[in-house]
Amino acid sequence: MNVGKKIGCIIVLYNPNMSMLFTILNEISNQVSKIYIVDNSTVDHFLDFSSYSNVVFEKLGNNIGIASAQNMGLNFFKDYEHILFLDQDSIPPRNLVSTLLENYLFLLNKNIDVGAVGPRPFNRGENKKYEGIIKKGKKLYNNITEVGELISSSSLIAVETFNKVGLLEDGLFIDAVDHEWCWRAKAVGNYRFFIIEDVLLSHQLGEGDKNFLGMKIHIPAPIRTYYQFRNYIKLLDRSYVPFYWKFSNGIKYFIKYFYYPVFVNNGKKYVEYMNRGISDGFKDKDGSI
Template sequence: MKIGAVVILYKPELNEAKALLDNLAQQVDALCIVDNSPESTYSQLALAGYENQIFFHFPDNIGIASAQNVGLQHLLKDGCDFGLLFDQDSQFDIGFVAKLAELFQKSRQHYLPRLVALGPSLMCSYTKKIVRPKIQTEIEQFDDISSVPQIIASGMMIDLHWLQQIGLKDDALFIDGVDHEWCWRARKHGFSVGLALDICMSHKLGDGRRRFAGITYKVGAPVRLYYQFRNIFLLSRRSYVPLYWKFRNFAVMPLRIFTNCVLLPDRMMRLRYMLQGIIDGMLNRSGPIKASAKRP
């Protein structure tokens, strides 16, 4: 069984990204790095020292979906059976990949014969706590794995043999919602998505944390609000997207607008991105944000 990994970079913190790549290079058979940064990080990360690696640089930022597709297609051409996806800020122990692969095979034999993707439990780098979904419940739980509606992309192990049937990541979304949409689409085709209960990975969720009225919430870059709000409208048109996801996102939209316009810095910029996202979502516009909409 040949296992490859795809790591997506965008203006990474170099020591953090280097630690991830050094760790990962010891655990996989093929390593594909896709850099969406304006300036290439190849020399800074000393990537020439890795065996069986390939580096792609897209200075104009093709988005996370297209970047993942570049990596997945390379792994397929390289003869990999399984592909792992990682963001630049994920961290895990030696033995992580082997444990995930072992659980993948075991789960298909005993629990979920149509398992197509498996991800680790996530520990938030900010709170140091394991993140468990509060609304979307598990579909079925076994000893060391749960069947779930979706998992995030970072740490996701995919059986590449089924990629052609399910399809690649949806580059129309560009960034937000890409991982969940693919999982929902895979489930529409009759496959299962799993969450490993005893395999953990540290990951940054958002750019930081704030508290208001006793509630802790994630803080992200203002431009991400454009994609988050727009993609709610784009995904809500699709029949295979869960109803709870549609209801929850539309229900909390007024609260998110309030939070970003009152409690966070760059209020007017955030408001403009949210409004533009709502407008473009209602008009069914997709892909990267237009250059005219990027101006503060």
């Protein structure tokens, strides 16, 4: 790809699979100007990026949360034109950046205030596309679907947009960070968000999924439920957070509250974290547990 436009890529690590990480770097290193890697890992590992001329590596030694780590990258790339976020478990296709940028510029030329564009996530484990259950989005063009929010992984965003909307919310730490920013961007500048259907992102979610009453219930690590429940409570009273998200997640978390302790190993630990998350949510607690 001709990277005439300065595009920075931000990857946040947390105890990554090394083989997967280097697979991702091999795919993305020629698509962007520079890659800024922030390592939130809590375990020591040796990482050698010397074979990549455009990688900057920041080892933190502790977990500051995905929002703060991504904000470090945004500050690093403040003089660039666009940012691409990547997860440590999402494999980008070789046409990712060129296709996203082409469609981003196409939408701008249609006088649309573009907040971000992203690929269609594709579950490589189940060999199917991820689509919203309640909000599937609206087909704007044959290959472009407008949605209310995007996951951060592989989303392309103009640096200028962050200057207007602000950075990611550090206090949320991990869950709902990307969605909160999208909703805030819509409230601040009526920015809109799009999935580009002809580029697929190989992603793996829900390796711990279980079926319950016809629904798939994702089984996270117990501590993750703390952030899910806490941040849900924190976002409930914000007017710019859409009602459908509050309603659907309210039902989902209600089910999970009773499902985890009965059907999941170490259920008592889940209850402890969920209760603490609910309590800290009402206290509007920020940051890590």
